[in-house]
Amino acid sequence: MSPERERELLASVPTQLFIGGRWRDAAGGRTFDVQDPATGQTIASVADGTSEDAMAAMDAAAAAQSSWALTAPRTRAEILRSAFEILTRRTEDFALLMTLEMGKPLAEARGEVAYGAEFLRWFSEEAVRDYGRFTNSPEGKNRILVQRKPVGPCLLITPWNFPLAMVTRKVAPAIAAGCTMILKPAKLTPLTAQLFTEVMIEAGLPAGVLNLVAGTSAASISGAVMKDPRLRKVSFTGSTEVGKRLLSDASGNVLRTSMELGGNAPFIVFEDADLDKAVEGALIAKMRNMGQACTAANRFLVHESVEREFSQKLSLAVQGLKTGRGTDPENKVGPLISEDARRDVHALVEGAVWDGAEILTGGSVGAGEGYFYAPTVLSNVPPKSQILQTEIFGPIAPVTRFHNEDEAVVLANSTQYGLAAYVYTADFNRGQRLSDKLEFGMIGYNTGALSNAAAPFGGVKQSGLGREGGAEGISEYTTTQYMALPDPYSD
Numbered sequence: 001m002s003p004e005r006e007r008e009l010l011a012s013v014p015t016q017l018f019i020g021g022r023w024r025d026a027a028g029g030r031t032f033d034v035q036d037p038a039t040g041q042t043i044a045s046v047a048d049g050t051s052e053d054a055m056a057a058m059d060a061a062a063a064a065q066s067s068w069a070l071t072a073p074r075t076r077a078e079i080l081r082s083a084f085e086i087l088t089r090r091t092e093d094f095a096l097l098m099t100l101e102m103g104k105p106l107a108e109a110r111g112e113v114a115y116g117a118e119f120l121r122w123f124s125e126e127a128v129r130d131y132g133r134f135t136n137s138p139e140g141k142n143r144i145l146v147q148r149k150p151v152g153p154c155l156l157i158t159p160w161n162f163p164l165a166m167v168t169r170k171v172a173p174a175i176a177a178g179c180t181m182i183l184k185p186a187k188l189t190p191l192t193a194q195l196f197t198e199v200m201i202e203a204g205l206p207a208g209v210l211n212l213v214a215g216t217s218a219a220s221i222s223g224a225v226m227k228d229p230r231l232r233k234v235s236f237t238g239s240t241e242v243g244k245r246l247l248s249d250a251s252g253n254v255l256r257t258s259m260e261l262g263g264n265a266p267f268i269v270f271e272d273a274d275l276d277k278a279v280e281g282a283l284i285a286k287m288r289n290m291g292q293a294c295t296a297a298n299r300f301l302v303h304e305s306v307e308r309e310f311s312q313k314l315s316l317a318v319q320g321l322k323t324g325r326g327t328d329p330e331n332k333v334g335p336l337i338s339e340d341a342r343r344d345v346h347a348l349v350e351g352a353v354w355d356g357a358e359i360l361t362g363g364s365v366g367a368g369e370g371y372f373y374a375p376t377v378l379s380n381v382p383p384k385s386q387i388l389q390t391e392i393f394g395p396i397a398p399v400t401r402f403h404n405e406d407e408a409v410v411l412a413n414s415t416q417y418g419l420a421a422y423v424y425t426a427d428f429n430r431g432q433r434l435s436d437k438l439e440f441g442m443i444g445y446n447t448g449a450l451s452n453a454a455a456p457f458g459g460v461k462q463s464g465l466g467r468e469g470g471a472e473g474i475s476e477y478t479t480t481q482y483m484a485l486p487d488p489y490s491d
Contacts, residue, residue: 006327009096010191015046017053017214018197020060021207027052032216034191037103037335038325038370044101046190049215051224054182057211061153061180062230064208069150069178071206073128076175080124083203087117087168090199094164094192096327101189102163103334103371104289105326116165118453119172119469126474127176143485148478150178151256152232155225157218157246158193159237160186160337161292167193169457169468170235170258171200171210177477179233182211184221188337190214222246229253233477236260237294240417240462258466258476260294260458262391263419265440266412267297270405271305273424273446279313281448282397285422287321287375290334291395292341294463295420295442295450299388300399301411307401311379314397315360318375323366333395335371342371345394348387352378352398355385362395383411391417405430409437419459420450441467 015031016023030048035041087094095109104112132147154174158166167183174181185193197212215221225231226249233256236246240261250257267285269278285297302310324331336342342365349363357378366372375395381388387398402408412421421440423431431445441459444450451457456470466476 006096006100009093010043010100013044013097013191013195014198015044015194017047017049017057018210018212019053019057020063020211026050026215032187034101034189036100037337038372040369040371044191046194046214049213049221050217051220053213053215054221054224055228057182057213058153058225058228058230060208060211061182064206065150065153065180068180068206068209071178073130073176076178077124077127079200079203079205080120080127080172080175083199083205084117084120084124086199086202087113087120087196094195097195098163098189098192099326099334101191102160103326103337105331105334106329108289109326112162112165115451115453116162116168119165119168122453122469123172123176123474126173126471130177130474130478137484140487141490142487145483145485147481147483148177148475149481151477151479152179153230154179154181154233154235154477155184155222155231156181157184157222157234157236157238158186160188161289163189163192164196166237167196169453169473170237173468173473174477175205175209177474179477180209180211182213182225184218185212185214187214187216187218223249226250226255227252232256233258235466235476240464243464256476256479258468259464260466260468261419261462261464262417263294263296263459263463264298264389264391264415264417265295265420265422267300267422268402268408268412268424268434269300269302269306269310270408270423270425270427270430271303272426273306274426275306275310275313277446278310278424279317281422281424281444281446282314283317283321284448285444286397287318287333287395290336292337292393294391296392297397297422297448298392299411300397301402301408302399303408304401304403307379307399311360311377311399314399315377318377318397319361321375323372323374325370333375335366336373336394337371339371341393342373345373345392345396348390348392348394349376349378349396352381352385352387355382357381357385357387357398389415405433409434413437413439416462417459418461419463420444422448
């Protein structure tokens with residue numbers, strides 16, 4: 001990708017706040033810089049929203065809520081469908097922009113555009129199928145009418161690691177349900193959300209329905225809005241620590257909440273598994289997005305009889321992954337998001353080695369500019385090592401052994417998190433048993449790819465509350481109303 005193309009794209013991305021249907025500067029005119037993690041260089045300066053800006057967005061969302069809620073479902077559906085088509089046409093723009101501000105390779109970025117766009121298409125179809133029900137009461141004295149209504153203005157807080165898909169996964173169901181919203185993208189990757197807002201404008205979304213406030217102080221933006229009684233829901237994707245604080249804040253006004261929080265996914269390989277397919281799945285589940293995903297395989301639990309063979313095969317496969325700036329199509333692994341992130345990952349690797357783990361490949365900080373870290377495979381990792389207890393968020397695959405199915409389940413469940421798990425076995429009955437025993441919201445059976453717009457995404461325990469995507473996704477943005485009707489046969 002030429003530097004001229006990069007500069008042209010960056011120059012076309014809006015950098016102001018979007019409130020009440022117009023672009024505007026932040027209060028006080030403050031801005032903050034966005035960096036390319038592959039170079040460490042500043043690529044844009046974006047309006048730095050304040051609590052004053054957040055309240056202006058709240059005013060706009062509240063003012064638009066009543067009319068938007070009464071908009072015909074088909075109208076909302078057609079706006080979402082139009083947005084899907086515009087976004088799909090602009091795949092190359094969005095892919096390059098994500099590569100520049102977040103670092104993922106272009107091929108992965110294109111995949112995220114396809115995945116993110118699918119939420120627009122899926123919820124365009126769900127918008128007209130948000131069913132209620134009508135029935136007789138059991139005693140036959142009246143009729144029961146149940147309808148789903150939009151919950152009201154929403155605060156949507158998205159993370160940096162999937163700067164498009166995490167936006168569409170929240171915005172699309174909110175629009176489909178008839179909710180207005182304030183979108184707060186991550187300060188590390190706001191540009192994709194800025195460009196996506198233009199897509200929604202072009203698709204015909206009315207003023208005030210979507211309001212965008214980026215900023216360096218998430219507390220200033222969310223804190224002000226969450227104290228406002230007009231806000232009715234907050235949806236957050238990010239760390240469990242921050243999610244807990246938001247849940248506490250949400251209790252003040254008894255807000256509806258959706259929390260997609262941390263993960264510590266086990267990748268379990270049994271003795272009867274096809275090891276070549278398991279390695280293929282491991283590369284997807286671990287190395288996609290440089291391991292910076294809440295669903296990333298975090299702990300490789302491998303039966304003792306095949307652990308060495310699996311580790312060696314995985315190590316050879318990882319050695320074939322070229323690391324470098326994502327704009328080069330030959331590079332399969334991009335940088336980590338920041339120097340702090342790289343430092344944390346390296347500390348976990350060093351700690352595992354101190355505990356007795358063996359580095360089969362990688363384990364080194366990249367030289368030169370950017371925040372690169374060599375894809376790494378560790379074997380013989382002790383079960384109590386810190387690297388198995390925490391969310392790594394990097395291209396590190398720690399492998400440990402188990403003896404039997406029961407031990408695998410105990411090891412897999414020995415975490416506060418419960419988002420995703422992966423199981424490789426040729427025994428389908430075993431797979432069904434494990435789905436009963438594993439304490440995770442999502443399980444990949446002989447596959448390393450879980451996410452799909454038509455499937456409910458979410459976890460249990462400290463991985464969060466609620467579901468995004470699937471038929472369940474729109475219900476997170478609706479409230480249920482029951483009306484008792486008189487018996488039409490009574491006098």
